[in-house]
Amino acid sequence: ETGVTQSPTHLIKTRGQQVTLRCSSQSGHNTVSWYQQALGQGPQFIFQYYREEENGRGNFPPRFSGLQFPNYSSELNVNALELDDSALYLCASSLGLAVQETQYFGPGTRLLVL
Amino acid sequence: DQQVKQNSPSLSVQEGRISILNCDYTNSMFDYFLWYKKYPAEGPTFLISISSIKDKNEDGRFTVFLNKSAKHLSLHIVPSQPGDSAVYFCAAPASGGSEKLVFGKGTKLTVNP
Numbered sequence: 708e709t710g711v712t713q714s715p716t717h718l719i720k721t722r723g724q725q726v727t728l729r730c731s732s733q734s735g736h737n738t739v740s741w742y743q744q745a746l747g748q749g750p751q752f753i754f755q756y757y758r759e760e761e762n763g764r765g766n767f768p769p770r771f772s773g774l775q776f777p778n779y780s781s782e783l784n785v786n787a788l789e790l791d792d793s794a795l796y797l798c799a800s801s802l803g804l805a806v807q808e809t810q811y812f813g814p815g816t817r818l819l820v821l
Numbered sequence: 822d823q824q825v826k827q828n829s830p831s832l833s834v835q836e837g838r839i840s841i842l843n844c845d846y847t848n849s850m851f852d853y854f855l856w857y858k859k860y861p862a863e864g865p866t867f868l869i870s871i872s873s874i875k876d877k878n879e880d881g882r883f884t885v886f887l888n889k890s891a892k893h894l895s896l897h898i899v900p901s902q903p904g905d906s907a908v909y910f911c912a913a914p915a916s917g918g919s920e921k922l923v924f925g926k927g928t929k930l931t932v933n934p
Contacts, residue, residue, distance in 0.1 A: 747830075749912075749926045752915070752921045755921055797865070807870070812864030815864055
């Protein structure tokens with residue numbers, strides 16, 4: 708059983724650019740969630756996808772968008788990057804939607820916006 | 822509005838002693854809590870959880886205690902080992918019973934040999 712992987716590991720962008728971050732969930736996991744972890748903070752929920760449909764969204768603007776694909780991969784897209792978007796972006800996959808389902812996190816993509 | 826609070830950014834203990842990490846929450850609707858451990862350059866990994874119908878859950882060296890009236894939980898690690906050095910996050914599913922986790926800011930534990 709492979710773990711959750713994310714690419715790229717690090718990324719540097721400039722303000723106003725667009726970025727796509729990728730996540731490969733564990734096989735069979737229908738749910739993927741994306742989190743933003745700013746320096747010194749805990750992860751903050753961005754949104755969640757279940758079977759390719761958005762299943763909830765945190766307090767993030769519409770320029771944060773996502774996609775989930777049938778092959779258990781997903782994307783986080785951020786448009787019009789701002790300096791405050793600099794953070795570690797984590798994806799987490801789980802089998803379903805139950806509260807007790809363990810979420811398995813990837814190692815994250817560290818994004819720096821200059 | 823921080824619904825899950827970890828007020829100690831760091832904790833240092835000697836190998837073999839007990840580590841106690843604390844977490845407070847404000848939302849009385851929370852009924853399930855989790856602890857995650859994070860090493861540098863890795864994602865958080867699930868450590869232990871507790872349902873609000875219990876006041877204690879134990880898994881090897883790790884025990885989580887829940888005090889619902891005080892809206893407080895704690896993670897005890899006994900005995901602490903140098904490999905336990907990591908950042909520990911307390912988390913709870915957001916209201917509505919979904920998997921959208923609300924995390925505290927984390928406590929960095931250092932276990933000295």
